[in-house]
Amino acid sequence: MARHGGRMTRQAHRRPALVAVVALGGALGAAARYELGLAVHPVDGWPLATLLANLAGAFLLGALLEALVRRGQETAGARVVRLGLGTGVLGGFTTFSSLALELERLLAAGSGAVALGYATVTLLLGFAACLGGVVIASRHHAWRYAGATADGADGATG
Amino acid sequence: MTALLLVGLLGGIGAATRFVVDGAVRARWARTFPVATMLVNVTGSLLIGLLFGAVTSHGLGPGWSVPAITGFCGGYTTFSTTMVETVRLVQSGQVRRAVVNAIGTTLACLAAAALGVAVMALVP
Numbered sequence: 407m408a409r410h411g412g413r414m415t416r417q418a419h420r421r422p423a424l425v426a427v428v429a430l431g432g433a434l435g436a437a438a439r440y441e442l443g444l445a446v447h448p449v450d451g452w453p454l455a456t457l458l459a460n461l462a463g464a465f466l467l468g469a470l471l472e473a474l475v476r477r478g479q480e481t482a483g484a485r486v487v488r489l490g491l492g493t494g495v496l497g498g499f500t501t502f503s504s505l506a507l508e509l510e511r512l513l514a515a516g517s518g519a520v521a522l523g524y525a526t527v528t529l530l531l532g533f534a535a536c537l538g539g540v541v542i543a544s545r546h547h548a549w550r551y552a553g554a555t556a557d558g559a560d561g562a563t564g
Numbered sequence: 565m566t567a568l569l570l571v572g573l574l575g576g577i578g579a580a581t582r583f584v585v586d587g588a589v590r591a592r593w594a595r596t597f598p599v600a601t602m603l604v605n606v607t608g609s610l611l612i613g614l615l616f617g618a619v620t621s622h623g624l625g626p627g628w629s630v631p632a633i634t635g636f637c638g639g640y641t642t643f644s645t646t647m648v649e650t651v652r653l654v655q656s657g658q659v660r661r662a663v664v665n666a667i668g669t670t671l672a673c674l675a676a677a678a679l680g681v682a683v684m685a686l687v688p
Contacts, residue, residue: 428580430576433573437571440567498579509677514681536651
């Protein structure tokens, strides 16, 4: 039987161990979002738990991915961190389906203004939070690198 | 406690499903526009609408609906990746595509969720 999976670099999503890493991270992220939902209640119809999870997750994923990209060529360990923490934990912590259902429920209840406000705030602050994470990670990297070279040390150490 | 464990279990399965679907779509359909993430979010929103409709129209109990909605649908769909991809589009000067990605995903997911709820209301 023809076998196409024998290449050295099999695609990540076809490697069971990496899928398991994503699943483990996703379980933690989803459980954390569930707990957040129990602790934080809607205010004036605004689903604050989903909003908080999405804004925090957007910031952290922007910072994580930018920090990893700036390390250069991805190592096997860095890939596990990216898939476990990024694709798994933060991907599982944030949600688009709950946002969509909450918007549908607000519209069905006649709260069009709240729905529009909630969607606008989610997208604008979500973008700003993610961009902020990217900028902070890039500046931190530049600062570390400049500090290391100024000391005459190897740039890879911090 | 049982609910938390089930949410975690189905959340993990949801995230793994997203990883596999996303990778399969990217492998076959390489585009600068992030269609894979959008596809995941829209299908997950359709599913959450169907599940919520099953709760309201057919009496699906919280023992199943909470892990399925909060766990699987939440773990399967992602807001953070959509935002990172939007930021990357802006950084590469593709502002129009970034706006279409963010607003288009939101509107498509809203429509998919509404469709799911409506379909379950029609199912006898």
